[in-house]
Structures are given as structure tokens and as C-alpha cells.
Amino acid sequence: MIYLGLFNLKTEESLLILVVPIIFLSLILVLFLVIPSTYSKLDTEEATHAIIRNNLLYSRNCLAYENGNVIPGLVDINKFNPDRLQKCLGLKGDTYGVLLDLEYGENKKNIEINEVMSDRVNFCLSKGSFECSDEKVYVLVNENGESISGVLDIIIVGFKK
Amino acid sequence: MRKGIGQYPMFVYGLIILVLTLILALILFGPRLDFSFSPEKNEGYGSLDINLMNYLRTPVIIENLKFSMMDLIAYSFSNNDFTLLQERTENIFKLAYQDECLWDISFELEGDKKSFSNLNEVNFKGERAEFDSAIAVIPTLDGKAINVRLKEIC
Known part of the structure; x- marks a missing residue:
């Protein structure tokens, strides 16, 4: 069995538990927070x-x-x-x-x-x-x-x- | 150890750093991107300038002679009698602002300052705390300059 020392999890488990949610979180952050905030609102x-x-x-x-x-x-x-x-x-x-x-x-x-x-x-x-x-x-x-x-x-x- | 296993923690750290960078970018640049114009605050042509210009050229009839408020201001300074000026000024701004705004007008000639306002008369409930102001310079009868400054909060 292969373990990652830092997280004490198997490689496959660490991928599932950490990497996938982080990718989703990043996408949500980019889609709903970062991209809308870059639209400059010009109130004329x-x-x-x-x-x-x-x-x-x-x-x-x-x-x-x-x-x-x-x-x-x-x-x-x-x-x-x-x-x-x-x-x-x-x-x-x-x-x-x-x-x-x-x-x-x-x-x-x-x-x-x-x-x-x-x-x-x-x-x-x-x-x-x-x-x-x-x-x-x-x-x-x-x-x-x-x-x-x-x-x-x-x-x-x-x-x- | 299988080949490439050591790369997974680095991949995770990379993602965490990416997320932190995005959050930092959001904090730094997010709230600053709303722009709006407030033309009343800027120098230039606004309604307050019109109010002051029209105040200065409002006709005044004294002893069947037609003057403007501008003449009356100069005349008041030369005679050092501001009673008629105060009366006419209050009539004009009562009509112009109809107790909806605070106004203050001041006249300054070589350090001698005279001002009239309705600051004590009106129970004002506006949200803005700053006065907008407009300035004009008019000549006296002997060629000196009187600074006229009109301020308002509406």
C-alpha cells in the first residue's frame, strides 16, 4: 500500500478528497467572485x-x-x-x-x-x-x-x- | 515508491497557492472597480453657478432706477450699509430654495467679510454634510474686487 506522508492517506484517496474539491472550489471562486469583480461598473x-x-x-x-x-x-x-x-x-x-x-x-x-x-x-x-x-x-x-x-x-x- | 508519487503533494500545494492567490486578487482589486461620476462635485458649469449668476444679475429697482444685485453689492460696500442687500438677498434665496436647502452667501472685500444665510432658520434633514459652492468676482465702484461665494446643501 502506498501512503503520502504528509496527509497520511493513500494517493488515490488524497486525489479524491483534496484535489477534486480544490479544483471545484477554484472554479467556483473564479466564476462567481473573481470574474464578476473585474467588470468595472461605470455609473454615468x-x-x-x-x-x-x-x-x-x-x-x-x-x-x-x-x-x-x-x-x-x-x-x-x-x-x-x-x-x-x-x-x-x-x-x-x-x-x-x-x-x-x-x-x-x-x-x-x-x-x-x-x-x-x-x-x-x-x-x-x-x-x-x-x-x-x-x-x-x-x-x-x-x-x-x-x-x-x-x-x-x-x-x-x-x-x- | 512508485514513479511520480512525490509529485502529488506538490500538485495539491500548487492548487492551494492558486486559491490563495485568487482570494488575494479578489481582496486587492475586487472592491475598487466601481466608478461613478459626481458632476456636482466637480468644477465647471452646474446649477449652482446658474443660481449665483442669476442672483447677481437679478434686477433691483431703487428710487425708480433699475440696478442689478451686482450693483447693489458694490453700492452696499461703498456706503457700508447692508440692510437693503440683506433684505433682497433673503427674498431671492427664499424663492430659489423654498426652505428645501441650506444656503450661505458671503461677500469679501479686502478682508472685510459680510455674509447672509438661512442656517438658523431651516430645520434641515439632508444626508450630505458638505456644502457645494460657486464663486464670482465683481468690481466695486472704485475698481476693487469683491469675492462672492454661494454655498448650498440640498
């Missing part, structure tokens, strides 16, 4: 929402007033319509939806951009597959050449990636 949701907000406020094609120069943060009330903003942001289908609530002076206006997604705003409250943001920005609204103080509430609805 916050950045995407910030880009949408900034486009709205800084771009001449979106809301920014221009009198030769573009004035970021100064909302041109004539540009506050869904068709223009949808074109400016280029949002359609299952990408992002934007809800804008503008309060200035005695006026209150709200619009929805890409209704396919903005209609799903109620799902933001649940811990589902939606990623939403809600930010209020202090704006000046240009109406008939007058600058009026107001607040623009920007709600962005998107899917979790």
Missing part, C-alpha cells in the same frame, strides 16, 4: 442628467436667451415649448424624459419632453429600474424684454443602466 447616470440640465440652460437651441450673445441661465420664454426642446435635446423613445415646471412672477408653465419616458415619472418613487433626478434652478425669465425672477424645476426620468 448623474453625468448624463447634468448634461441634459446644462444643455437646457446653456444652449441657444434650448432655453438660453440670445441678443447677439447667448446668456446662459436667462430663459427665453418664447423658446419654452416642447417641440423645440425635444429637437434641442434629441430625446426620443426609451431614452430620457424631461418634465419642466417654470414659475415666474404670477405665471406657471409646465411642459413634458419625450412623453414616452416622462409619463413614467410616477415609477421614480419605486425601487425599480428607473433613475430619476429633480433639481430646482433659480432662473431669470425674459418676457417682452423684462427679466423676471423664477424657479425652473427640472425632473429627468431615465432607465437604470
Whole structure:
């Protein structure tokens, strides 16, 4: 009979008891722990929402007033319509939806951009597959050449990636 | 002794070392591979900059003359009277933040610092402890520079 001194087992037994489980353990470790941990998770949701907000406020094609120069943060009330903003942001289908609530002076206006997604705003409250943001920005609204103080509430609805 | 018998323990040790190496790799590299962007924390263009820019250019009418908040800040420093500035500032940020955020604005001219905030008024329950801030520099009536810093927690 042949024994291994270290483990005090027969060669065949040591193979069965030690080597086979170690191989399986290694495979499980590699498959379920090491390989998944090497996938880098790049969370760009916050950045995407910030880009949408900034486009709205800084771009001449979106809301920014221009009198030769573009004035970021100064909302041109004539540009506050869904068709223009949808074109400016280029949002359609299952990408992002934007809800804008503008309060200035005695006026209150709200619009929805890409209704396919903005209609799903109620799902933001649940811990589902939606990623939403809600930010209020202090704006000046240009109406008939007058600058009026107001607040623009920007709600962005998107899917979790 | 049969040929190759001495190789089995080495094979087992090799496997054990492999497993230990994998565990070590997991500990060292596993938790560090989540990246996320927090653009509000970065320097650049954000909503806070817009809030500050719009605060500075908010129109103010004094004795039928139209000024901006920027003019009022410079005027307050030259007269050393900040009553109207405080009143208008509080009105603007009450509208902008609607008691949902903490805000603090400070004006500094050559070491002379003046600040207003709602830190004592709002019972804030936010989770973040850090203020985000935006800075602007505006000129006084005699060409000096006033540093304006707006801070917020929402």
C-alpha cells in the first residue's frame, strides 16, 4: 500500500478528497467572485442628467436667451415649448424624459419632453429600474424684454443602466 | 515508491497557492472597480453657478432706477450699509430654495467679510454634510474686487 506522508492517506484517496474539491472550489471562486469583480461598473447616470440640465440652460437651441450673445441661465420664454426642446435635446423613445415646471412672477408653465419616458415619472418613487433626478434652478425669465425672477424645476426620468 | 508519487503533494500545494492567490486578487482589486461620476462635485458649469449668476444679475429697482444685485453689492460696500442687500438677498434665496436647502452667501472685500444665510432658520434633514459652492468676482465702484461665494446643501 502506498501512503503520502504528509496527509497520511493513500494517493488515490488524497486525489479524491483534496484535489477534486480544490479544483471545484477554484472554479467556483473564479466564476462567481473573481470574474464578476473585474467588470468595472461605470455609473454615468448623474453625468448624463447634468448634461441634459446644462444643455437646457446653456444652449441657444434650448432655453438660453440670445441678443447677439447667448446668456446662459436667462430663459427665453418664447423658446419654452416642447417641440423645440425635444429637437434641442434629441430625446426620443426609451431614452430620457424631461418634465419642466417654470414659475415666474404670477405665471406657471409646465411642459413634458419625450412623453414616452416622462409619463413614467410616477415609477421614480419605486425601487425599480428607473433613475430619476429633480433639481430646482433659480432662473431669470425674459418676457417682452423684462427679466423676471423664477424657479425652473427640472425632473429627468431615465432607465437604470 | 512508485514513479511520480512525490509529485502529488506538490500538485495539491500548487492548487492551494492558486486559491490563495485568487482570494488575494479578489481582496486587492475586487472592491475598487466601481466608478461613478459626481458632476456636482466637480468644477465647471452646474446649477449652482446658474443660481449665483442669476442672483447677481437679478434686477433691483431703487428710487425708480433699475440696478442689478451686482450693483447693489458694490453700492452696499461703498456706503457700508447692508440692510437693503440683506433684505433682497433673503427674498431671492427664499424663492430659489423654498426652505428645501441650506444656503450661505458671503461677500469679501479686502478682508472685510459680510455674509447672509438661512442656517438658523431651516430645520434641515439632508444626508450630505458638505456644502457645494460657486464663486464670482465683481468690481466695486472704485475698481476693487469683491469675492462672492454661494454655498448650498440640498
